[in-house]
Amino acid sequence: MENVIEKKHPLMTHKLTLMRMKETSAFEFRQLVDELATLLAYEVTESFATKPIEIETPIGATTQAVLAQKNVVIMPILRAGLGMVNGMLHVIPNATIAHVGLERDDETLEIREYYRKFPKDIAEATLIITDPMLATGASAAHAIALAKEAGCQDIKLVNILAAPEGIAAIHRVHPEVPIYCAAIDEGLNEKGYIVPGLGDAGDRLFGTL
Incomplete structure (x- = not known):
């Protein structure tokens, strides 16, 4: 799919399979989300620009590259997106954190914002x-709209698991935003959950099943 980067790395595939298992504990699930977020962070930052600088090594002078990247902000969609923040910070430790709280009505699937701090x-x-699941795409589309409202122009969406319906929803309203994920599943069921998916990522992260 255009503007979708699906990384089918063996490590990602293995970790995602463990996440899918219903017997995986909340502790193990959190670890796996953290590890997958770190792996995805490498992919997201692959396009970051560098610039040459002069340095001294213990052997002598040399010209080497450092990041020329502007500031990075990580914005988890509460609450499940929080599980990916530390994994991202392993790779981008100087990033600052924005928060947006969104919740979906399980009956209407409509999105309500309850918190925002940028x-x-x-x-x-x-x-x-960041959000582990891109299901209907409504929460992610809303979060991107809020970011654009705040003046953001360079936006990347990172999910562990995505559904074709969610990808299509983002493409309809934010076609320029790249989507990074570890896997694209079959689709959504009648309740808007990804199939085969891994259940509710927030509940599994925080043990609120």
Whole structure:
């Protein structure tokens, strides 16, 4: 799919399979989300620009590259997106964190915003939105719209698992935003859950099943 980066790395596939298993504990699930977020962070940052600088090694002078990237903001969609933040910070430790709280009505599937807190420099930053699941795409589309409203122009969406319906929903309203994921599943069931999926990522992360 256009503007979708699905990383079928053996490590990601293995970890995602463990996440899918219903017997996987909340502790193990959190670890797997953290590890997958770290692996996906490498993919998201692959396009970051570098610039040459002069340095001294213990042997002598040399010209080497460092990041020329502007500030990075990680924005988890509460609550499940929080599970991916530390994994991202392993790779981008100087990133600042924005928060947006969104919840879906299980009957109407409509999105309600209940919290928003953005860094002051978010408009100039590269913004990475995290949510383990891209199901209907409604929450992610809403979060991207909020980011654009705040002036963001460089936005990336990172999910562990995505459904074709969610990808299509993002493409309809935010076609320029790249989507990074570890796998694309079959689709959604009548309740809007990804099939075969892994259940409710938030409940499994925080043990609220």
